[in-house]
Amino acid sequence: MDLSAWTLSLKLAAATTLLLLPLAVLIARPLLTMRPGPRLVAEGLVALPLVLPPTVLGFYLLVAFGQHSVIGELYRGLTGRSLVFTFDGLLLASLVFNLPFAVQPVQRALEAIPREVREAAWCCGLSRWQTLWKIELPLAWPGLLTAIVLTFAHTLGEFGVVLMVGGNIPEETRTVSIAIYDHVQAFEDRAAGILSATLVAFSFAAIVLIQFLTHRIGKKEQ
């Protein structure tokens, strides 16, 4: 039973990370050259999930994904599936609430690249895409790694938004954090304890891994 919760959580975290990383680069890169006004607004929007209560975010997403909403209708028309109380909806919600965890580290890393380096690449004849691919992303690698681990770990731990948008459907939307809540509600302290411990261990391992890799990359660059 709990194995399926773990499988689902890992699947959700992997899918979120995989989809969000390129998206984060596409969002972070234009932020660098935006004029200060629009940039402030865009950065505010990206950071919003950090400060909103998960229930508020979950509520708006639920409304946005509903049967009669534009997004919900569109998705149903395209795939025949609903966005509410399904894995698809959960994934979409996950992309939204992880936005700051992926965009901000990538943005910081891209900002740290000196302007001259980017301009030198253009002067070498590299197009903007080639510059991003061959120069900027390799240099922003520690930021990308941070984004990957933060997104992955944060997806595993998210509770409020998942509950609001996904509900609690086994093998569809019942993630580890929801399962823990379930166990506690049912006074299954032992099961809740085991599941919680595995989550702690996994998160800790993820953080250690990122620090190790960042450190090693930092050393190799010297």
Place this chain on the structure above:
Amino acid sequence: MNPTGLQVRLRQRAPIPLDATLACAPGELLALVGPSGSGKSTILRCIAGLHAAAEGAIHCNGETWFDAAAAANQPVQARRIGFVFQNYGLFPHLSALENVAAALGGLTLAEREARSRELLARVHLDGLERRKPAALSGGQQQRVAVARALARDPAVLLLDEPFSAVDQVTRRKLQQELARLRADLAIPMLLVTHDLDEARMLADRMVILHRGRTLQAGSPDEVMTRPASASIARLVGLHNLFEGTLTQDGGGLKLEWLGHRLDVARIAGQPGARVSWVIPPEGVLLHRRERPSRGEAENPIAGIVQDCLRLGPFTQIRLLPDGGSEPLAFSVPTHVAERNDIAPGAPARVTLLAGSIHLMPWEAPAETRGE
């Protein structure tokens, strides 16, 4: 319009005011000289396509790179420029070889490697191909940047203060290498610098910039000895800048200054007109003490030595002319200074060579001061 070489005309108000016109022929090295904030680097960035001015045009070998009136603006990548940035802008994650190869798009992998090795050898970096920038010295990094700039077989070479980030000894060496390298380059080369000695040493011509305006263009010698205005004389750091009046004396015009009527080889204008004038230190000759001239020497001036500074084999002297408030600066071999008992407070006489005095239209001195 000259179809070869580079022609640049730029105007804008913000972010940095520009009102610049310059041209550079193939094989010519043009130095852009001016104080910081004078728009030198902005002009290079406009030529590279990294910045677009509000008005103006840039043509290179007959191609239009930029024309504000026609809304034409070629992207950086299409301009074929070699750019050496002030801090080089090397790619820190790539080796020296890969840095150069990055500019060799369109070739096969083997061709790229061979050509990159050849370019690195040309700047004396053979053996260091595999090193990353962080493992290279400042001078070596600059050489990688030069090799990379030449890799695209550029139509124009742009050098933005390329010697400012290295120590004095390395600077001299790199300057000599550039002087040698440029002999083989038949493209326009632009060097941005605030170092007049550097411009004098390396450039065929120089352009003086002030607040984005190109004030004077000419050979370094011409600009340094015959500045077009007093403000240019100040910008290039000339000493011995004074004011005087033109006066009719017998058959011809003379320069009246502190009660003296000075002969000037090249003189024109209306009697009574105020002028600025300058004389290079080489045009000021010290009279020997045991043989004081009695007026028969050329433009004799008497004064009191304000201070003298011994700099190895030469001694710099500042002589306050009688009745004047600003000193004449010149230098003599140290043994000459000693033999003539030159010391602060001592009287001395000098000649101002008529051929060395350069007259300029008078201008209010406040205009360029206070920066």
